[in-house]
Amino acid sequence: MAFVDSSKHESLSNVGNRFIVLSLIVALVLNLLPLQGIALSLRPDCVALLVLYWSINQPQRVGMGASFIMGLMMDVGDASMFGQHALSYSVMSFIALLMHRRLRIFSIYKQIPQVTLLLLSAQLVMLLTGILINANLPEWDFLLASVSGALLWPLLPTLVRIPQRRRPDSNVL
Amino acid sequence: METAPQFFRHGPGPLARLLFFALLSLLLMVMDTRFKYLPEIRQTIAMVLNPLQRMAYLPAEIFDQVSGLFVSRSLVDEITHLRGRHLSDQGKLLELSALEAENVQLRNLLEMELRVEVQSTTAEILYIPNDPFSRKVTLDKGSLSGTQLGQVVVDDVGVIGQITRIYPWMSEVTLITDKDHSVPVQLVRNGLRSMVVGIGQDGIMELRYLAANADIQSGDLLVTSGIDGIYPPGLPVATVSKIESDTTYSFARITCIPAAGVSRNRQVLILSPLPPIPERPEEPVENIRKDKKRGKIGLR
Numbered sequence: 001m002a003f004v005d006s007s008k009h010e011s012l013s014n015v016g017n018r019f020i021v022l023s024l025i026v027a028l029v030l031n032l033l034p035l036q037g038i039a040l041s042l043r044p045d046c047v048a049l050l051v052l053y054w055s056i057n058q059p060q061r062v063g064m065g066a067s068f069i070m071g072l073m074m075d076v077g078d079a080s081m082f083g084q085h086a087l088s089y090s091v092m093s094f095i096a097l098l099m100h101r102r103l104r105i106f107s108i109y110k111q112i113p114q115v116t117l118l119l120l121s122a123q124l125v126m127l128l129t130g131i132l133i134n135a136n137l138p139e140w141d142f143l144l145a146s147v148s149g150a151l152l153w154p155l156l157p158t159l160v161r162i163p164q165r166r167r168p169d170s171n172v173l
Numbered sequence: 174m175e176t177a178p179q180f181f182r183h184g185p186g187p188l189a190r191l192l193f194f195a196l197l198s199l200l201l202m203v204m205d206t207r208f209k210y211l212p213e214i215r216q217t218i219a220m221v222l223n224p225l226q227r228m229a230y231l232p233a234e235i236f237d238q239v240s241g242l243f244v245s246r247s248l249v250d251e252i253t254h255l256r257g258r259h260l261s262d263q264g265k266l267l268e269l270s271a272l273e274a275e276n277v278q279l280r281n282l283l284e285m286e287l288r289v290e291v292q293s294t295t296a297e298i299l300y301i302p303n304d305p306f307s308r309k310v311t312l313d314k315g316s317l318s319g320t321q322l323g324q325v326v327v328d329d330v331g332v333i334g335q336i337t338r339i340y341p342w343m344s345e346v347t348l349i350t351d352k353d354h355s356v357p358v359q360l361v362r363n364g365l366r367s368m369v370v371g372i373g374q375d376g377i378m379e380l381r382y383l384a385a386n387a388d389i390q391s392g393d394l395l396v397t398s399g400i401d402g403i404y405p406p407g408l409p410v411a412t413v414s415k416i417e418s419d420t421t422y423s424f425a426r427i428t429c430i431p432a433a434g435v436s437r438n439r440q441v442l443i444l445s446p447l448p449p450i451p452e453r454p455e456e457p458v459e460n461i462r463k464d465k466k467r468g469k470i471g472l473r
Contacts, residue, residue, distance in 0.1 A: 025225065028222075028225050029225050029228050029229045030229075031303070032222075032225060032226050032229035032300060033229045033232070034229065034230055034233050034298075034299070034300050034301065035301075035303075036301060040301070040303055043303065063187075063190070064187070064190050064191060064194050065190075065194070067194075068194045068197070068198065071198070072201075072218060073218060073221070073222060075218075076215055076218040076219050076222055077222050077225075077226065077302065078302040078303055078304040079302040079304055079307065079309045079311065079338070079345050080302070080304040080306060080307065081202050081205055081206055081306070082201045082202065082204075082205035082214075082215060083197075083198035083199065083200075083201030083202040083205065084198075084202060084306075086194070086197075086198040086201065087194070087195060087198035087199065087202070090191060090194040090195065090198065091191070091195070094187060094188075094190075094191040097187050098187065126306075129202065130305075130306040133202070133206050134352075137373070138305030138306065139305070139374075142305045
């Protein structure tokens with residue numbers, strides 16, 4: 001990362017591994033919140049969102065391996081087939097890895113449509129595996145999670161940077 | 174342009190890694206669905222996940238406690254309502270104890286085996302997994318509280334489902350509305366036996382294997398028949414809502430509405446497992462075909 005010189009990514013370049021892990025844990029807790037009804041179908045897949053964010057912005061640290069492990073955690077948490085989330089997150093991370101340079105050219109708002117497609121690709125993989133094992137077919141509002149997730153996307157850099165802004169302050173004091 | 178140059182990167186390329194992870198997850202999926210393997214890995218991950226799950230449950234619990242401080246008015250209403258219900262139930266209970274004594278006597282007279290009493294433990298729904306491919310809930314009682322695989326879970330109105338996976342501190346319940354989950358039932362009105370099968374949607378089930386001319390009406394109550402040795406007999410399961418008898422099919426298409434629902438309340442009862450059905454004695458060959466129906470019922 002020594003070659004990074006653009007000031008845009010400077011605040012993210014010194015992200016610690018511990019911080020990434022912490023953010024993923026918070027995402028897991030958010031995904032496990034006991035919600036029901038419309039809130040449940042509207043709730044974005046926070047783990048997918050953060051995995052996507054880190055594989056676009058920190059591809060050296062969060063790649064397919066981390067996505068796979070987070071997927072396994074979600075499989076157990078969501079009581080779904082073992083490996084279903086893992087596969088979908090790895091595929092999503094792979095696509096993100098291929099296009100992360102191009103994606104970072106765009107402003108955060110222009111990234112929304114592409115992020116929607118990326119999140120939809122993860123859900124498509126889940127859908128295909130679901131069809132493969134002859135499970136229930138989900139209703140259409142299953143796809144709303146991707147849309148709401150993508151709409152949250154512009155907030156993510158600010159949310160993620162909150163703990164980092166505080167750190168230099170505490171050093172000064 | 175901005176990240177490390179290509180020649181610094183080591184390890185296999187992204188496509189190779191994707192293939193590796195895809196194959197690995199496919200392998201896991203096949204092992205999980207086909208062979209019901211890998212409980213240890215799942216258990217380990219569940220142990221890691223359990224504190225997070227409890228943490229996620231905390232806001233709901235705090236909300237309950239805080240709102241508990243403000244509901245004294247509605248509590249008074251609830252208490253008066255419950256008192257009224259208690260009174261009417263008490264009358265029925267008195268009747269029931271008389272009936273029970275009579276039943277024991279009659280069964281003794283007929284030399285039939287006594288009905289077993291079912292014990293139960295309360296549990297709380299910890300979490301409704303956001304998995305659109307299955308209908309499951311997670312309970313806060315696990316193998317450490319004595320929960321076993323295959324136990325039946327009910328709420329105050331009827332059957333909810335069956336415990337299908339167990340962790341030390343929690344357990345997963347497959348709901349009766351899950352796709353292809355079947356419950357053997359009996360019509361209360363005329364004792365007709367059949368099976369209620371989930372189709373994977375909330376609030377709707379199908380009654381299968383009833384002839385198009387079967388005596389059934391909408392509004393009929395279905396209770397468990399108890400012939401499977403898993404579900405205790407007499408628990409309400411569903412009510413019949415719609416009957417379509419199409420002459421092109423030999424069976425009627427009957428849809429039902431499940432009696433219980435997990436969205437209604439958070440407390441549920443886990444019923445203790447029934448004693449195992451005694452081994453069937455050796456039978457002459459020609460009778461076997463008749464009895465084959467019995468063996469296939471229930472989710473394992």
